[in-house]
Amino acid sequence: MTAPATTETGAAAEEGLGFRPLYAQVRDRLIRRLVDGVWAPGEPLPSEMQLAAELGVSQGTVRKALDAMAAENLVVRRQGRGTFVARHDEERIMFQFFKLVGDDGARTFPQSRVLSVSAARANAGERDALKLERDAKVVRIRRLRSFGETPAIVETLTLPETIFPGLSAMEIPNNLYGLYAMHFGVTVASTRERIKAVATCAQDAETLGVPAGTPALKIDRLALSIERQPVEWRVSVCLTERFHYLSELR
Amino acid sequence: MTAPATTETGAAAEEGLGFRPLYAQVRDRLIRRLVDGVWAPGEPLPSEMQLAAELGVSQGTVRKALDAMAAENLVVRRQGRGTFVARHDEERIMFQFFKLVGDDGARTFPQSRVLSVSAARANAGERDALKLERDAKVVRIRRLRSFGETPAIVETLTLPETIFPGLSAMEIPNNLYGLYAMHFGVTVASTRERIKAVATCAQDAETLGVPAGTPALKIDRLALSIERQPVEWRVSVCLTERFHYLSELR
DNA sequence: TAGTGGTCTAGACCACCCT
DNA sequence: GGGTGGTCTAGACCACTAA
Numbered sequence: 001m002t003a004p005a006t007t008e009t010g011a012a013a014e015e016g017l018g019f020r021p022l023y024a025q026v027r028d029r030l031i032r033r034l035v036d037g038v039w040a041p042g043e044p045l046p047s048e049m050q051l052a053a054e055l056g057v058s059q060g061t062v063r064k065a066l067d068a069m070a071a072e073n074l075v076v077r078r079q080g081r082g083t084f085v086a087r088h089d090e091e092r093i094m095f096q097f098f099k100l101v102g103d104d105g106a107r108t109f110p111q112s113r114v115l116s117v118s119a120a121r122a123n124a125g126e127r128d129a130l131k132l133e134r135d136a137k138v139v140r141i142r143r144l145r146s147f148g149e150t151p152a153i154v155e156t157l158t159l160p161e162t163i164f165p166g167l168s169a170m171e172i173p174n175n176l177y178g179l180y181a182m183h184f185g186v187t188v189a190s191t192r193e194r195i196k197a198v199a200t201c202a203q204d205a206e207t208l209g210v211p212a213g214t215p216a217l218k219i220d221r222l223a224l225s226i227e228r229q230p231v232e233w234r235v236s237v238c239l240t241e242r243f244h245y246l247s248e249l250r
Numbered sequence: 251m252t253a254p255a256t257t258e259t260g261a262a263a264e265e266g267l268g269f270r271p272l273y274a275q276v277r278d279r280l281i282r283r284l285v286d287g288v289w290a291p292g293e294p295l296p297s298e299m300q301l302a303a304e305l306g307v308s309q310g311t312v313r314k315a316l317d318a319m320a321a322e323n324l325v326v327r328r329q330g331r332g333t334f335v336a337r338h339d340e341e342r343i344m345f346q347f348f349k350l351v352g353d354d355g356a357r358t359f360p361q362s363r364v365l366s367v368s369a370a371r372a373n374a375g376e377r378d379a380l381k382l383e384r385d386a387k388v389v390r391i392r393r394l395r396s397f398g399e400t401p402a403i404v405e406t407l408t409l410p411e412t413i414f415p416g417l418s419a420m421e422i423p424n425n426l427y428g429l430y431a432m433h434f435g436v437t438v439a440s441t442r443e444r445i446k447a448v449a450t451c452a453q454d455a456e457t458l459g460v461p462a463g464t465p466a467l468k469i470d471r472l473a474l475s476i477e478r479q480p481v482e483w484r485v486s487v488c489l490t491e492r493f494h495y496l497s498e499l500r
Numbered sequence: 501t502a503g504t505g506g507t508c509t510a511g512a513c514c515a516c517c518c519t
Numbered sequence: 520g521g522g523t524g525g526t527c528t529a530g531a532c533c534a535c536t537a538a
Binding site for chain 2 (some may be wrong): 011073096101189196215216220240245247
């Protein structure tokens with residue numbers, strides 16, 4: 001086909017949605033397959049040529065869709081090898097979502113000790129944060145995270161029971177996002193963190209082994225899935241005596 | 251020319267630098283012109299076609315270079331109008347580098363009151379942060395920033411005198427990055443922030459009008475120019491009673 | 501050596517903006 | 520209407536990887 005590029009433009013315009021590029025449509029279709037688990041994490045997608053033939057577009061259009069997905073950290077592209085579904089292994093999470101760094105620049109991933117796991121009806125704050133219906137059930141996890149022998153973070157997580165059924169009865173691993181992907185097919189694609197400085201309350205201080213009132217970072221994180229649905233609410237209280245939160249802005 | 255795409259690849263390979271794409275070379279050349287002030291902020295660059303003809307590459311290659319620069323916030327592209335040198339006006343800085351947001355979600359830019367300006371020889375910490383030579387001179391600025399009538403941030407800035415000659419004798423505006431660009435041709439392209447929770451010291455507490463020891467965020471920011479040279483070191487102590495630091499991660 | 505993604509080109513048409 | 524960036528295609532060659 002040497003025909004001009006008309007494609008679906010007309011259809012999109014007729015729908016009253018002011019034009020959606022073909023590559024964006026291709027991206028949407030590929031993301032749909034990712035969400036549906038057509039390809040497992042770490043597995044290679046078909047080659048650009050194959051996808052192009054199958055979807056009826058040019059290789060260049062598939063490429064632009066895949067490049068966009070790579071920019072969103074949904075796939076990883078490797079020259080000479082292929083395009084792979086992104087994995088949620090420890091390393092990736094550490095660099096992507098875990099922003100606490102040693103003052104000497106060292107990036108170590110903390111160990112976790114679960115303090116409690118419980119199932120309950122969501123309270124008002126949880127419903128608000130996770131956009132839940134009235135009477136929705138949630139799982140609450142409280143844990144202490146340490147670098148080596150030094151306690152540094154105490155955090156409370158709240159998760160919708162509908163998205164993570166049976167979680168409260170499971171063993172809780174250190175790397176939660178890996179568990180979400182593996183057992184529940186949920187990929188955390190982005191997070192929004194609100195950070196404040198607070199004085200540690202008596203309970204947190206005791207758990208962390210510091211005097212009550214010690215200054216700490218309170219990080220309020222909402223994690224969103226690929227479809228931008230809230231899947232986890234996490235409030236972390238972090239000591240920053242020997243660590244800091246690193247934020248690089250462009 | 252219907253000739254294949256050979257271009258400078260050979261030359262780059264011969265230099266022992268394992269291959270640098272043409273579009274990256276084009277990007278470098280265009281950035282060089284930006285730095286040299288060939289086009290002023292807010293001014294349009296020549297069209298893709300003109301640049302392509304001038305640089306002896308295809309329009310597509312220029313496009314990829316410009317897209318990369320747009321991703322780095324160095325230029326702004328507007329369909330139907332042209333490609334413009336990014337401006338450092340208040341709005342852009344607010345959304346790009348200023349991460350303090352009201353708890354109600356409101357983004358307001360604080361007013362500043364300069365407490366002191368001085369010129370001095372850089373101390374060890376300043377030399378280290380800004381990568382300065384021994385005996386280098388710096389300008390120090392200390393200022394209080396308030397939202398409305400409420401003091402919220404007290405910060406100390408250190409700037410190399412070689413990059414900002416005569417700054418200590420100038421009027422200090424609220425929007426510093428605009429001043430850097432306008433009067434010194436320095437564009438802040440990225441920042442690295444290290445955040446800790448601290449108890450306010452007596453001096454900062456008095457300036458902010460809170461009891462000494464009140465928890466606050468200490469934000470240690472290093473600002474880099476387009477050429478990745480350190481141009482400003484800023485330590486801010488922020489109250490977060492009614493504000494928070496917002497960090498969105500993908 | 502074959503297959504993959506990465507780069508580069510050339511040309512067409514589309515959406516948008518200004519005059 | 521004429522110019523700009525944005526999309527799409529088609530085809531060629533380059534760089535990298537693995538068998």
